[in-house]
Amino acid sequence: MAVLMRRAMSGWGRTNPSSCEVIDVDRADIAAVVAQASSRGALARGLGRSYGDSAQNGGGLLVRLGGTAADIFLDPDTGVVRVGGGVSLDDLLRVVVPRGWFIPVSPGTRSVTIGGAVASDIHGKNHHVDGSFGNHVVSLTLLLADGSTMVVGPQQHAEIFWATVGGMGLTGIILEANVRLLAIETSRCAVETTRHDNLDSLLTEMSDGDEHYRYSVSWIDLIAKGRHLGRSVLSRGDHAKLSDLDARAAGDPLRYGPRQRISVPPLVPTPGVLNHASVALFNEGWFRHYPARRASVEGIGAFFHPLDGVGAWNRLYGRLGFVQYQFVVPFGEETALRDVIERLSASGAASFLAVLKRFGVGNPAPLSFPSPGWTLALDIPARSKGLASLLHDLDRVVLDAGGRHYLAKDSHTTPAAFRRGYPRLAEWQTIRDRLDPGRLWCSDQARRLELVDQAIIRSSS
Template identity: 55%
Template sequence: MPVPLAPATAPVTGWGRTAPTVARLLRPGTYEEAVAAVRAADARGTIARGLGRAYGDAAQNAGGAVLDMTALDRIHEIDAVGGVITCDAGVSLHRLMEVLLPLGWFVPVTPGTRYVTVGGAIGADIHGKNHHVSGSFSRHVRALELLTGDGETRVVTPQDDPELFWATAGGMGLTGVVLAATIQLQSVGTTLMTVDTERAADLDDLMARMTATDHRYRYSVAWIDLLARGARTGRAVLTRGDHAPLEALPPRARRDPLAFRPRRLPAAPRLLPDGLLGRTTVGLFNELWYRTAPRERRGQLQRLAAFFHPLDGLPEWNRIYGRAGFVQYQFVVGHGQEETLRAVVERLAAHGCPSFLAVLKRFGDGDPGWLSFPMPGWTLALDIPAGLPGLAPLLDELDQQVAAAGGRVYLAKDSRLRPDVLAAMYPRLDDFRSLRARLDPRGAITSDLARRLAL
């Protein structure tokens, strides 16, 4: 019989720090403790939480329980020949890299931070710079162990139970608590990247370059200046690359080609004055960033951490936005909807959105997850200070444009989408709701996101 967990009531918020709520925090150290916590859930329910990198309210549960899964961090088995790992859901991608890179393996998909748990990666069905080649994270999951709202644990595979598997992939933790997963990895020969960088004069130039040559690269991403207007609208720095082969390394680096020692700076200031990241300061940063980027540079060697996770080197970087926090807005529209993308970029520029973290990527084939975000087309993600005047009506307007174009917003980053727009974005929403009702009729698994969007 597991020892009852002692809850601690505390404020819980997403990475954007915009909507903190208070919940009872539980930290199970065993599967049995997780089962006991789900079975003991009251009318406000419970939700699993990893390292808290969902930007909005996906891992919050006001008045209920939140399961901090980070103590479940065991690696159970590694097949170093076939590149397969089985581990607890609380293991971070950072930890996987520490363990796997010396063996010549890398995670198949990583977002812009490696401080994401395996459970979170499945729940958000994360994507990265390689979606046009590799798809999203759950495509590489062979099996998962899922604790459902009835307190039962099930082994779920895409072959044997495709409905539950693909409802869980991208389901924001609402089909149950992922306890463990088996993942197919990607082989690498070094921990350096071969990177090509070029500047694009405007959005049309950028999209033309990506459309013509993205297929030559495993990884591709573009930084966009969202304050540029007129003929410069959408000007960008395009960065693309692949894992460097051993022969591309200088002799000194070949002595330890699989070394992984990411650098970390001191933590960001706890709080910066509100308004510091305004149009003027961000405009100066964007101008400097664009002007100092090379017009064209080929074959530069970069450390893996610098290429994939530059912000991870600055702990608590989310605090630079001040007390009000920030909203991350990410949407996707399909191929053939480039005019919608252009209209959104122009609207953001006209509003003067001071975002210095705006990135554009091309998605490949859509993923099978019922609420998975990626679909073939263009995805733009941007950070916006939450206190920006007129932000709420602006984003509501953009939601309508995106939905009308057959696109969608990313639930892992959302904190303010209206439920009436959601159905137009996710065509399998009713199927997801029905499965949840059958699987968890008492609502033991829930979250602030689920209540806000009636998921």
């Protein structure tokens, strides 16, 4: 019997919590549970790894769909896996990697559900080669607002499928997905790392060389200034082949068992331990740790999910949490990218997790974030002085350059700024409203950004 709990819920950044009715449900009960939602509506929640307010629904229902390895069915002939919407990428990887398969797109953490991966249309270090998660979904089973289920895909109710990819849970609940996996020979990655003294050197190297690598990501020291502005470490690579492994040392080439090494305790003092001084020290050490050029073989965990080695690392920012800011600006707008980095560096904001990637072509989803260009993601403590005005200044630079923000990370953008970045919003809203005329699905983010028409107030059942 599912139990309803009223709890303060927030995103991974721990800002703006709201009080929600939270319920863990099985697939068999979900339609009946959702039908009981109040006028504040209902929303699916995965593992809460979106940073802002997209996975909370203040005053309304939050539905968590569980999932385990028992909900994973791999067809070894085609590499297509049928997997429950509540199953985590962590559980999925533990089943498929030892059998020679990998997820087509991996975010920086394994603690993401299949539902969350589709709803945010997540991207990885391989967007320039493979696109985003939705590109690899064969079909979805969606619970609709009227309690019925529908199978959608790029060839079947395509409009609803693409509205759901990147649709932040606002078209329905993803109960199950069929996803095409990537064949791998080993569970290791062959990685090349280069160190760059400034932004120009980094952008040139990425522009000229990324196409030769499936994966590419750079870490940027956002505290560095002047001639060192944008100093960085670039890591690129691909899944190692059997021939890349040292036969004596390798053991089982598909061995996979990543572990969390430590966890941050709940009671970190309120200002947190990340401030300008500690981040400057970390950045200096991190930059110096790398030689000018290095080739290595790394495990999947170390290459794709290094942060998962530290449990609850978001507590390092203290009780007030942090804001994650991610945008994309088109190729050719490198001046805007530099402007943003200069403003961040001049502000003294303590950001130690800043990463830059290159996006390739986007997909047909109206709200999918990736589009061709440079994407920068960074963390800033929420208590930073002048943060709101800094972010609004950055928004202006990003939008004037024809860029936009990522809903899965956003907690501060305005409806006008969002509309400017997503010119196909009205098209998405028309499809969404047709599917959900009574406005069942809603989130705090949807209210803040006016994604769902507030003029229609849902009547409680």
